[in-house]
Amino acid sequence: MPATTSDGDHAEDQAGNELSLRKKIKNIISRYDVGSRYSNVPLQKASILLPLLIRQGRLYLLLTVRSMKLKNMPGDVCFPGGRWDPEDQDDVATAVRESEEEIGLSRSQVEIIGRLVPYITKSPVYLVTPVVGIVEDTFEPLPNPNEVTAVFYVPLDFFISTDHCTLLDLNMHPFGMFRMYRYIYQDAETRKDFNIWGLTANAALLLSVMLLEKGPSFDQEFDLEKRIQTSEKFILDYNNLSKL
Template sequence: MATHDPLVGVKQALGRPSAESSDFDLNPDVSLPAGRKLRPAAVLVGFIDRGAGPHVVLTKRSSRLKHHPGQIAFPGGKVDEGDVDVVDTALREAWEEVGLRRDQVEVFGTLPRHETVTSFTVTPVLGRISDDFAPVAEPGEVDEIFEVPLAHLADPANYLVQSRRWRGQRRYYHTVPWGPYYIWGATARMLRGLAERMV
């Protein structure tokens, strides 16, 4: 008898067409320069099931980092010259940041790119992580590694829109809080994009 794959909804979501997203989605008054240079990057949206249902692996970035210090993020980073493609980037970064080996990931595919306020264009790479993964944080980049239930992140009702002053203007952004973790900005927007595709 075939067993149900708890990530079937994630796989189906990859086949649903949708537009690219941006940190500016909720701020239509922001005028972005046409010739702006965006640096390619990739993140790993990794799903792990240790018997309590699928969870998404997230990190709390080091407060010493130049970009997004102290924020909640997926393992990932900018594309390096030696990377074959964005999947290669996401897997390399996951190994460097959280000790996830390539052979511990079954890659499903990618979601549309997301543009950040820091001028990166980020490709989310989705994949299943084997349950023998033992996280090891890279101390220079990651302060903490934790897991959030996919059931929480896949429910659009758990997402809020909040705002703060940024560069003299009111900026709106998505959030999806979980326990003590304040997940917001680009990470929350990419997760919301996945949630919308899974409905």
């Protein structure tokens, strides 16, 4: 008789594959983790959580839509996060606290695996640190209506393979040209279109290139290491200019 695979064997294989994928993710992020390297930069601090979920062997990113009640960027797509609070121990604490306040994600439901090179926003000026975490796939978002109007999930490979991406080259005076990205993502369940751009799009793209280990099909000039070096130089140059 031909061998058959029981539900128990399938579940065991799936658990083993997820464990292997988790290990791979951690190993990759450890190569890019900046830790507290930029904690002494004299700028207002903020953090965002890049929440990864593993579903049937595929990686997804959780994103939110900001409430129209908010003064800054109402209706924009973003990652959970916000400003540093005096009670926060570090960038990670900020990202975790804000995620719990916005979507009900408790600390026990996310495994923090690293911090990536921060971004400097222009108006208002903040040093924003992306914190990478793996969220339990059983997590059910509880959006705070005062801050979040929707939560949705995007397959990680969307950010490197989609045809729905626009490239924007902006002059970030006095630091030169900087390439930005704008995605239009249609949620398969709701059929709603989401406009993902700015810092959110750039953070999603960088994380996707890191973890999937391939560049975006729509930007042949993309160089991950150069992109990271440019971001680090931007912080250093900004810090030096602020001392003049």
